Amino acid sequence: MSRLRILDLPRSLVVRRVVALDNRVEIAVGLRKRSVLCPDCQCPTQRIHSFYQRKLADLPWQGRPATLIVSVPRFFCQAAVCPRRTFVMPLDGIAVRHGRQTTRLTDLHYYIAHTLGGSAGARMTVRLCCPISPDTLIRRLLSRARNARKDMPPTRVVGVDDWAWRRGHHYGTIVVDLEKNDVIDLLPDREAATLAQWLQAHPGVEIIARDRAGAYADGCHRGAPSALQVTDRWHLLKNLSEAFVSILGRFTTTVRTLTRQLSASTTLSETSGTVRTQPEEAQTLIRSVSGERRETLFNEALALKAEGHSIQAIATTIGVERKTVRRWFQRGHAPTWK
Incomplete structure (x- = not known):
């Protein structure tokens, strides 16, 4: 051989x-x-x-x-x-121009970076006797992605939404190709000018499924005035659920009364002819205890707000989500139903 x-x-x-x-x-x-x-x-x-x-x-x-x-x-x-x-x-087929390693070693580093990321991938390359730094692994990954993007046809349908660089502190914009279900770009902020600049650099966009934010609407109008703007399914369902919860929140007493009436009613089983009663007293007791706990938390939140604490500080103190505290204050009472 x-x-x-x-x-x-x-x-x-x-x-x-x-x-x-x-x-x-x-x-x-x-x-x-x-x-x-x-x-x-x-x-x-x-x-x-x-x-x-x-x-x-x-x-x-x-x-x-x-x-x-x-x-x-x-x-x-x-x-x-x-x-x-x-x-x-x-x-050709051995190394790229000015390259310091063979293409097959570059491919190996790319697959390691794609699977393990930078730091873990660098530790793996040491064990495989082809060491490379974490930063270089990430550069290999990004370089392959940029080259692949150059060969792709222009993007037609994109989704625009916000995403968190650091949740609760710093948010950016994510742009997704909805036809290929692939992330295209991550923008540094949620400003209209940033999105408009990106759309102007990608003139092939025809349809934009976007967030409800006014900045995104302005950015789409400025960057791609001829593109069709639609609300994606997730935001439609979110709008519907928020409206439904808001309406029910105004009629909690009525909803609770109807629930008790329906629970107290009996239904005749067609198969056995037996009578069933729902729900048991334990379920009513659980709902009562949960309601008292929410009412106690709501009163604590009101007291902290009166002392001048921020919503974030109140949420941390009483142990609930910041959005939940803000929703309680908007309604003026704690939710009394589950």
Whole structure:
């Protein structure tokens, strides 16, 4: 079996020598191809000007880091009308221009970063004998994403919503391709100017499903005036549920009375003819205790508000969500039903 097959190198390479050192493996290789096309005039040439060496980090071999030492030829362009006199043979399929590692090692780092992220991925590369820093892993991931985005067709249908850089403190804007169900971009804030600038840079957007915020409406009008704006399903359901809860909150006494009447009514079973009564006294007791607890928390919240505490401080003190405290104050009473 040839050394090329054992080392699993591309067939365009010729192995000259393999040096196994204590902490690494060095593989000296050359290129099989001896005729190339000039990148400017596309004329073929075989006339070699000189050679230079490129050192490329490669996949580890037998638990040791491996380095390819590639002897790369520089050619003369023999076309008299071509302005380029010499050029270097590209390492297509082996390494990118000015790269310091092989493409297959870059692919390995990308998959590790995609699976484990930066810090955990960097620890894994140390165990795999191809160490790399967490920041470089993330750069590999972002570079692959940018290159893939360049090859994608223009985005037609996007979703725009807010998201938290830090919940309760700093919010930004997330832009999603709704046709591919893929996140396109994360904007630093929720300002109309930021969204308008992004839409102007992506003129192919035709439909925008957006948040209810007025800043998003303004940004969509300014950045994509011809795009159709719609409210997405989640916000439609949220609007409906909030309106429903708000209406029921005004008639809690009536709802409670109707619930008791329905609970006290008996239904005749068609199969056995037995009579069932719902619910049991335990359920009524649980509801009563829960109502008293909410009323106590509401009174504590009112007392803290009178002392000048913020909603966030009140929520932290009594142990409920900040949105819940704000909703209690808007209604003027604690909810009395579940």
